[in-house]
Amino acid sequence: MTTLNLPLAGRAANLVGSVIDSSTSLLAAQKHDIIRFAMGAPADEFVPVRAFTEIAASVHDSSSFTYGATEGEPVLISALVDYLEGTAEPTSAERISITSGGMQGLDIACKLFVDPGDLVIVESPTYTNGSATALSYGAELLEVPMDEDGMDVDELERLVAEAGRTPKAIYTIPNFQNPSGTTLSTERRERIIALARRWGAVIIDDDPYGLLRFAGEDLPGFRQLSGDDPLVFSVRTFSKILAPGLRVGWIDADPSLRQLIINAKQAMDTCTNVPAQHVVAEFLRRGILDEHLAGLRTEYRNRRDAMLASLDKHLSGRVRTTHPDGGFFLWVTLTGEDAAVDTRRLFEIALAEGVAFIPGPALSAGGRFASAFRLCFASTGPERTDAGVQRLTTALDAALAETRQDSAAAAGTGPASGRG
Ligand SMILES: Cc1ncc(COP(=O)(O)O)c(C=O)c1O
Known part of the structure; x- marks a missing residue:
């Protein structure tokens, strides 16, 4: 170029x-x-276009088209917390920040945790939009091979020892990984948490596909396995379960990070698309997502x-x-x-x-x-x-x-x- x-x-x-x-x-x-x-x-x-159109006609008034709260529309946060209550990942409102898709969650994660020259672990292969986000903040990437149980944690330890310095972040897509389709085993999730604690590294837990399991049993997530360790920073999105053009996702992170997330987002886009948030909120509120x-x-x-x-x-x-x-x-x-x-x-x-x-x-x-x-x-x-x-x-x-x-x-x- x-x-x-x-x-x-x-x-x-x-x-x-x-x-x-x-x-x-x-x-x-x-x-x-x-x-x-x-x-x-x-x-x-x-894509549930008919429901979206019908909902859009009923929920929007002039207040849907002004600036909204940076952390997200309260109606969406509350509908999301209610929805997640019935899933493997229940959460609470003070942990949630609504984002412009999963990509913005990844960007905020890297903005908050990655300094130029920091080592960031990525799976190999990986979702390269995610690794590109880390690169955009000056990360040095360490690619860790995968097998049918996800990231090879023995190799992770070996490669970090070889690098001679510890990583600042571990970027992983634990369920039905993009692009390999594999799922990180529970034992490996536990080992990654132990390593992250030892290294003082954040786990960027990017899981757009977890709700799309069509065989086998759900595995416990990083937050659950770590007892809500603040080192787990979870990025989620409605793109794969509803529609990517909505550009609505969320971060589920320790409440102590909420203000920093808001500050980071205010320097990007002020707030997530308000009409789209209202459509998603009403979709959830009507109980039709399941x-x-x-x-x-x-x-x-x-x-x-x-x-x-x-x-x-x-x-x-x-x-x-x-x-x-x-x-x-x-x-x-x-x-x-x-x-x-x-x-x-x-x-x-x-x-x-x-x-x-x-x-x-x-x-x-x-x-x-x-x-x-x-x-x-x-x-x-x-x-x-x-x-x-x-x-x-x-x-x-x-x-x-x-x-x-x-x-x-x-x-x-x-x-x-x-x-x-
Ligand atoms: C692993 C992974 N993370 C994040 C994203 C980005 O999601 P969004 O379209 O909501 O920004 C995708 C989309 O392909 C993805 O596969």
């Missing part, structure tokens, strides 16, 4: 942007039919099953996948000879073929995972999933042929594929 000769702040160089978000514009610009396994958005057909979530869980389980079945049908023996119990995502790793294919190139071929996903390197702060990619199963109906995986298979065949040709050319035994 070139910039004019402008007096940019040093931190501008740390603003890395989001490949994930950029794919929204890239996909919108395509004119041909594309089956979308890329964005982590709820399916359009599951029924809505039950519908989502059934549908998303069907969609996960459809995707796993199609991957098995078309790509058996060529890929390894995770098996999520909730959320939106599957993580796919190419195996055998296919592992030589770079999924950034596969993405280009697949897009032309009419299917989109997010290549692995976009989901790692250090650009790892060239032979892996993320599939979102949530936004495509099961009737289209198989066609999408078929297109993906055609693209993989073409990418493999190209990779073979390139390696033969590099070895001097064949012509290059001729691409630039």
Whole structure:
């Protein structure tokens, strides 16, 4: 990127942007039919538009369109606390601050806890918008590998010892992680709490998908396991359970942090969108969220099953996948000879073929995972999933042929594929 000769702040160089978000514009610009396994958005057909429109007509008056309290509309905070009372994460009003989506919660967490040069632990792979937020405050990231039980805590300890300094924050997505779909085991949650206490590090507990479990049992959260330790800073959002365009989320943090959170937010956007907060509050107040979530869980389980079945049908023996119990995502790793294919190139071929996903390197702060990619199963109906995986298979065949040709050319035994 070139910039004019402008007096940019040093931190501008740390603003890395989001490949994930950029794919929204890239996909919108395509004119041909594309089956979308890329964005982590709820399916359009599951956004409760009719309820929103009806509620909007009934709740809004002129007071809905003025500035609201920075910490959130009291009616939303109280409806949220009432709703959470019946979940695995009951809380209290003085812990809650309403935010402009989960991203603002992450931004506030980093603004409050991360100084330039601080070490921040991130999962590898991770939600790179979250790691980018830490980078924007000058963090140095330490990527910790994952397995089917989430972040590998033995590796976490080893890598921190190797780094020779302790982290300031541990950024984790404990349930149905974005992008791997895996869930952090209870034993590992407990070990992370013990390590955070030992290191004096905050746990940035980012959980947009926890309410979307469609198999297995809920695991206790960090706050519960730690007895409300102030080191646990929880970031939540309505984006995945209601609609991302609302831009309404919340922070659940120790009440002693509330004023700092308000101060940080006042330097950003003054208050969260007031009309949207009133719509969400009334949706909660009417008691329809549980029924809505039950519908989502059934549908998303069907969609996960459809995707796993199609991957098995078309790509058996060529890929390894995770098996999520909730959320939106599957993580796919190419195996055998296919592992030589770079999924950034596969993405280009697949897009032309009419299917989109997010290549692995976009989901790692250090650009790892060239032979892996993320599939979102949530936004495509099961009737289209198989066609999408078929297109993906055609693209993989073409990418493999190209990779073979390139390696033969590099070895001097064949012509290059001729691409630039
Ligand atoms: C792990 C994770 N955290 C935070 C967010 C951001 O949520 P929001 O859209 O509410 O800002 C997302 C959205 O994809 C996410 O997957």
